Amino acid sequence: MTQASEIRATLTISSKTYSAWSLRGWLLCRLAGLDVVEKTVVNDAANRAELLLLSPSVLVPRLTCKGASVWDTLAIAEFLNEQFPYAGMLPADPIARAHCRSISGEIHSGFTNLRSALPMNLKVRHEKFPVFSGARPDIERIEAIWIDCLQTFGGPFLFGAQPTVADAMYAPVTTRFVTYAVALPPECSAYCRTIAEWAPMREWVEAAKAEPEEMEELDVEF
Template sequence: MKLVIGDKNYSSWSMRPWLLMRQAGISFDEISVELGEASTPARILQYSPSCKVPCLITDEGQSVWESLAISETLAERFPELALWPRDPAARAHARSVASEMHGGFGELRSAMWMNIRAKWPGANATPGALADIARIDAIWSECVARYGGPFLFGASFTIADAMYAPVVMRFNTYAPKLSEAASAYARHITALPAVREWIESALRETHRLDKYETPQ
């Protein structure tokens, strides 16, 4: 399989399936496209009809675009990996919090974009972004307390963790105040070898998008 992604420094949606596949040991070839350039749309359209990344190209040549759709496809193809929790109640909970991440937290997304190379403690802390952060803190704290950690749904990394990993990257950049439970979860995700690999690649990138390089 092939996974088409954008800049590791900026592309939060690309990080989600990339990390899920790396963490689960699913083999794939990586196709990286620099975002925001004149040639970017044409390059992405070779693989993704939505003209957006990420996009998974299956062994059969089928394009699967959008992070959650890719994750669901992988869960179907590799049921033995338990990319969702095996327990039905926990699985429904995991799908709920993953979908909340997928469709929500717009204030956080717009005010605190992902820039792994940057360190902007306290920047862009709009009321809406802070409200989103409080909700995310509550989700993480509740899940870790209910399922025992260190991941959101117990001992195993799931799609829900992949969905929230780019939020951890944002929190590393903007350093909002978090509860101890949420802070511990963020530290655990940051320390994962696959996450460290992503971060180190982002730090080596030289491509810059000026609109994401200056905090408001």
């Protein structure tokens, strides 16, 4: 069986400071044990034509691996799980696995008020930030998802001792809560710390800090 570390793959991403979707795709590759060559493309007018050639949806991340071109985060997750099933990207138990897929799909397609009210920005911290009231239901729903998983599966990650696809999908949310000093229940605060201390997450944040300050904020689109 070919090991993930033996495969050459490319991941097209956007800003590490602002792009939540790029972070998700990158963490998914790390979960699979897949080392990728990173290609950074900013989605401005000058680069839009190149992005169109890379991905019909004009979205990043885009994974090129073993002849496949995959550009949606959940599609990337499923592709990597199929290619590297030994990596344990999804829980082994079928009930837990279904739950993992469900909450991953929920963050993938929802929480638009949260996205717009609290854009990802890894370079700033607000001690006090007025959270738009429309984002409150999104925050409360995420808290409920996290608490349910942590209590059911024992933590410190959402499905137990090891990170899964769900943790990659919710990782950018933890950074938003920290950036904007969102008050959270103790279990949720502890989960944010778990993600912050996760080695791939630390690596990403350090790289984000090294990005040029002039990079455009992109999370509205990404």
